[in-house]
Amino acid sequence: MIIRQHSSGEASIGNEWVGKTELETVEEKRKNLLGQSVKKLFKHKGAVIGTVIILAFIFTAIFAPWLTSYDYDKPNSAAVLKAPCREHIFGTDEFGRDIFTRIVYGARISLKVAFVAVVISLIIGTVLGAIAGYYGGVVDYIISSITDIAWAFPTSLLAIAFIATLGPGLQNVIIAIALASWAGYCRVVRAQFLSIKQREFIEAARVLGMSDARIIFRHILPNSLTPIVVMATLELPKAIVVEASLSFLGLGAQPPQPSWGAILDSGKGLIGQAPWVSFFPGLMIMLVVLGFNLFGDALRDVLDPNS
Amino acid sequence: MGKILEVKNLKKYFPAKKSFFGRAQEYVKAVDGVDFHIDYGEVLGLVGESGCGKSTTGRTVLRLLDPTEGTILFEGQDITHFNKKQLKSVYKHMQLIFQDPFASLNPRKTIGATLEEVFLVHGMKDRAERRERARELLEMVGLRERDMDKYPHEFSGGQRQRVVIARALAVNPKLVICDEPVSALDVSIQAQIINLMMDLRERLGLAYLFISHDLRVVRYVSDRVAVMYLGKIVEIAPVEELFQNPAHPYSKALLSVVPALKPGNRRERLVLKGEVPNPVNPPSGCRFRTRCKYATRKCSEIEPEIKPVGNGHFVRCHLYNSA
Numbered sequence: 001m002i003i004r005q006h007s008s009g010e011a012s013i014g015n016e017w018v019g020k021t022e023l024e025t026v027e028e029k030r031k032n033l034l035g036q037s038v039k040k041l042f043k044h045k046g047a048v049i050g051t052v053i054i055l056a057f058i059f060t061a062i063f064a065p066w067l068t069s070y071d072y073d074k075p076n077s078a079a080v081l082k083a084p085c086r087e088h089i090f091g092t093d094e095f096g097r098d099i100f101t102r103i104v105y106g107a108r109i110s111l112k113v114a115f116v117a118v119v120i121s122l123i124i125g126t127v128l129g130a131i132a133g134y135y136g137g138v139v140d141y142i143i144s145s146i147t148d149i150a151w152a153f154p155t156s157l158l159a160i161a162f163i164a165t166l167g168p169g170l171q172n173v174i175i176a177i178a179l180a181s182w183a184g185y186c187r188v189v190r191a192q193f194l195s196i197k198q199r200e201f202i203e204a205a206r207v208l209g210m211s212d213a214r215i216i217f218r219h220i221l222p223n224s225l226t227p228i229v230v231m232a233t234l235e236l237p238k239a240i241v242v243e244a245s246l247s248f249l250g251l252g253a254q255p256p257q258p259s260w261g262a263i264l265d266s267g268k269g270l271i272g273q274a275p276w277v278s279f280f281p282g283l284m285i286m287l288v289v290l291g292f293n294l295f296g297d298a299l300r301d302v303l304d305p306n307s
Numbered sequence: 308m309g310k311i312l313e314v315k316n317l318k319k320y321f322p323a324k325k326s327f328f329g330r331a332q333e334y335v336k337a338v339d340g341v342d343f344h345i346d347y348g349e350v351l352g353l354v355g356e357s358g359c360g361k362s363t364t365g366r367t368v369l370r371l372l373d374p375t376e377g378t379i380l381f382e383g384q385d386i387t388h389f390n391k392k393q394l395k396s397v398y399k400h401m402q403l404i405f406q407d408p409f410a411s412l413n414p415r416k417t418i419g420a421t422l423e424e425v426f427l428v429h430g431m432k433d434r435a436e437r438r439e440r441a442r443e444l445l446e447m448v449g450l451r452e453r454d455m456d457k458y459p460h461e462f463s464g465g466q467r468q469r470v471v472i473a474r475a476l477a478v479n480p481k482l483v484i485c486d487e488p489v490s491a492l493d494v495s496i497q498a499q500i501i502n503l504m505m506d507l508r509e510r511l512g513l514a515y516l517f518i519s520h521d522l523r524v525v526r527y528v529s530d531r532v533a534v535m536y537l538g539k540i541v542e543i544a545p546v547e548e549l550f551q552n553p554a555h556p557y558s559k560a561l562l563s564v565v566p567a568l569k570p571g572n573r574r575e576r577l578v579l580k581g582e583v584p585n586p587v588n589p590p591s592g593c594r595f596r597t598r599c600k601y602a603t604r605k606c607s608e609i610e611p612e613i614k615p616v617g618n619g620h621f622v623r624c625h626l627y628n629s630a
Contacts, residue, residue: 200411203371204474207403209395210428218424222415 040302047298053291061107070098072105073256081274091276093266099280102258106281109259110288113174113252114239120178122232125185130216132186133193143186150183156242163251170259173252177239188231192224226303233296237289244285260285310380311482311514312368312401313344317377319360319367323587336586337363339538341377342613345482350508350515352529352546354522354561356583360538361518365484368516369403370394381482399429402475406487408467412459418445418470419455425477444473448503465496469503476507482514489524501528522565526550531619534558537594538586540613544620554622556599593625601626 041047060067076096084091090099132143150158155177162176196202197220205215246252247261255262260281267277318341320334338360345351353361366372368379370386379387386397405411413421422441423434431437442452448469459467468488475483488504489497505528507513519525525532526546533543534555542555553559560577581598584590592610596602605625613623 200405200407201413203366204403204405204411204471205413206371207369207398207401208425208428208474208478209398210424214428219413223413 037302041298044298044302046294047302050291050293050295050298053287054295057107057288057291058111060104061111064104064108067104068098068101070101072097072102072258081270081277083274084276090280091274093263093277094270094274099263099277102263103260103281103284106258106260106263107284109170109253109257110240110243113170113177113243114236117174117177117181117239117243118232118235120174121180121182121235122185122228124178125182126189126221126228128182129186129189130193130221133190134197134212134216134220136194140190144190147183147186147190150180151187153180155180155238156245159242159246160249160251163246168251168254170253170257173243173246176246177242180242181235181239184235185228185231188227189224192227193220196220196223230296230300230303233292233299237292237296240288240292241285309347309383310344311347311349311382312516313378313380314364314368315342315378315380317341317364317367317379318375319363319372320375333587336538336589338367339586339589341535341538341540343533343540343543345514345516347481348508348512348514349531350517350529352525352532353516353518353535354520354525354532355535357520358583358586359535360586361520361535362486364535365403365486365516365518369401369484370397371403399478400481402478402480402483404468404471404475404483404485404488407491408464408471409459409491411471412467414459417456417458418450418462421470422455422474422477425474429478440477444477445470447476447507448473463496464492465500468492468496468500472500472504472507476511479511480513482516484516484518486518487520488517490519490521497524504528522562526565534561537583537589539594539623541595541623542621543613545618548618548620552618552620554616554620554627555595555624556601556626557595593623595624 074097076092079088079092079096079098081094082088082092082096088098088100090103092098093102128143128147132140132147153161158180159173159176162179163172166172166175193216202215202219205219210219243252244259244261244264247259248265250262250265253259253262263281264278264285267274267279267281270277317338318336319338320336322333323335324333341360341364343351353364355361363372367374370379370389374387377387378385381397381401384397386394389397412418416424419438419441422444423437426437426440431440438455441455445452445454450466450469450473454462454466459470462470485504489500492500501524504515508515515528517525517528529546531543532546532549533540534549534557535541536557542549542553542558544552544554549558550562550565553562557579560579563577579598584594584597590597590607592608593599593602593606594610596606599606603625609625611623611625613621614627615621616627
C-alpha cells in the first residue's frame with residue numbers, strides 16, 4: 001500500500017476551506033481480482049493436487065475413445081476374469097470386458113450426471129433462495145419451510161425415493177439428484193440476499209428507480225457468487241457418489257452402461273477370486289471425490305475475504 | 308419560493324415484540340408525529356442524538372420505509388401511497404446520499420458502470436451518450452475521466468463519497484436527502500465534501516435535508532435547523548437564531564457542548580442527566596420532561612404543541628406557551 005499526498009486543487013471544487021492536499025490511500029492496483037485469486041490458489045498444495053485430478057478426470061471423459069482400443073460393452077469369452085496384465089492393465093470382468101475401458105467410459109457418465117445435476121439444483125436453489133431472501137414475508141416463510149423439509153432428508157435417501165417414483169435410468173438419476181440437493185443452495189443464497197439487501201448500495205439502487213429484477217440479478221447476485229461457487233464445487237463430488245451409489249443399487253446406469261457404481265456392483269460377488277473388478281472403480285471414485293474436495297476446500301480458503 | 312417538500316404528522320413505528328400469532332404488541336415509535344417543510348433551494352438541517360429518528364425520517368420521506376401515518380407532499384403531490392412505478396418519477400427529483408461511502412457503492416461495478424446504469428434505467432439508450440454523461444458527472448464532483456474504469460475499493464472514503472454524490476446527481480434532482488454524509492470521513496475530507504455539496508447546491512439550485520449529529524457542520528450548511536428528540540421535532544428555527552437563541556431546554560443542552568469558536572466566549576456547559584427514554588414507551592406529556600430541570604406537573608400531563616415564538620422560531624415547550 002502506498003500512501004501519497006497529491007494536490008487535487010485543479011480537479012476538485014470546494015476544497016479551499018482546509019488545505020489543498022488530500023491524503024489519499026491508494027491501494028495497489030488490484031483490478032484483476034480473479035487473476036489474484038488464481039495466483040493464490042496455485043500456492044495452495046491441495047488445490048494443485050485437486051486441479052490435476054479434476055483435469056485428468058475431465059480429459060479422460062472427453063477423450064475416452066482415444067484412450068483405449070477395446071469396446072466397453074462387447075463380451076470376450078477368451079478373456080474372462082483376467083487379472084491385471086499388459087493387455088488389460090486393470091484386468092477384465094466376468095464377461096471378459098476390459099475394466100480400464102469401462103472405467104474410462106464410466107468417467108463420461110459420472111461427469112455428465114454430476115455436472116448436469118449440480119447445474120439444475122443450483123438453478124432451482126438460487127432462484128428459490130433469491131425470491132425468499134429478497135421478498136421476505138409469507139413467500140420467504142413458505143419457501144423456507146419447504147427447504148427445511150428437503151434439508152431434513154439425506155440426499156441419497158431422497159434420491160432413492162425419487163427414483164422409486166420415476167423409475168431407474170441415468171436421466172432419472174440426474175433429476176433425482178437435482179431434486180434432492182437444491183436445499184443447500186437455497187439456504188446459502190437466501191442468507192446472502194438477506195445480508196446484502198440491507199447494504200446501502202441496494203437502497204441506492206431502489207432510489208434510482210431500478211426494477212426488482214435488475215437489483216436481484218445485477219446487484220445482489222454478483223455479490224453473492226463466491227459461496228455459491230464454492231458450494232457447487234463441493235456438491236459435485238457428492239453428486240458423483242450419489243450417482244455411483246444409485247448405480248450400485250441397480251437404480252442408475254443399466255447394463256451394459258459402464259457406470260463406476262455399476263462396475264463396483266458387478267465385482268461384488270467376485271471379491272474373493274477377482275478383487276480387481278471392484279477395486280479399480282472404487283479407487284477411481286475415491287480419487288475423483290478427493291480431487292474435488294481438495295479443490296473446493298482450497299477455493300473456499302482463497303475466496304474467503306477473512307483469510 | 309414554494310415548498311418542495313412538506314411532511315405532515317409523519318409516523319413510523321417498528322414492531323418490537325410479537326405475540327404468538329405474529330400480531331405486533333409493542334412498537335418502537337422511531338418517528339412519532341413529525342412536521343416540517345423544505346423550500347426550493349433551501350437546506351434544512353436535522354439534528355439530534357443517535358436513535359432519535361433522524362435517519363428513519365429521511366428514509367420514510369423517500370418511501371424506502373412505508374410511513375405508519377402521516378402525509379408526504381413532494382412538489383405538492385401526495386406521494387405517501389405512491390406505488391413503485393409512480394415513485395420512479397419522484398426519484399428523478401429526490402435523491403439520497405448515505406453515511407457510509409464503503410457500503411453505498413456496488414463493489415463489483417466500476418465507477419463508470421455504476422453511473423452509466425442510472426442513465427440506462429432512466430431510458431438513455433445510446434451507450435456513447437451514457438458514457439459521456441458519466442464523464443461529465445465525474446468532472447463535476449472533482450474526479451477524473453480515468454477514474455471511470457476503477458472499482459470502489461481503489462478509492463479513498465472522500466473520493467467514494469464524491470462518486471455517491473455524482474450518482475445522486477445523475478437524475479438531476481431538486482432535493483437531496485443527506486443522511487450523515489460526512490460523519491464517516493476524516494475531518495479534512497469532511498470540509499472538502501461539504502464545500503463540494505454547497506458548491507453544487509449553488510450551481511444546480513439543490514435543496515438538502517441535511518441529517519447530522521455534528522452541530523458544527525449543520526451550522527455551516529443549513530438555512531434552518533430542526534432539533535429532534537425521541538421521534539419528535541422539539542424546535543425549528545433559522546440557523547443563527549437557533550444557535551444564538553436556543554429556546555427548548557434540550558436544544559440549549561445540545562448546543563452548549565459545541566466548542567466555542569472564539570476563546571473566552573465560553574458558554575456554561577449544560578450536561579443532561581439520565582438516559583434517553585425507551586421509544587417503545589415514551590414519557591407521558593412532554594417527552595423531554597424526565598431529563599428537564601424546568602419540568603413541572605403540567606409537563607407530565609399535557610403534551611406541548613409546537614408554537615411560534617417569533618423570528619420564524621418554533622418551540623415545543625410549555626415554558627414558551629404564553630409567548
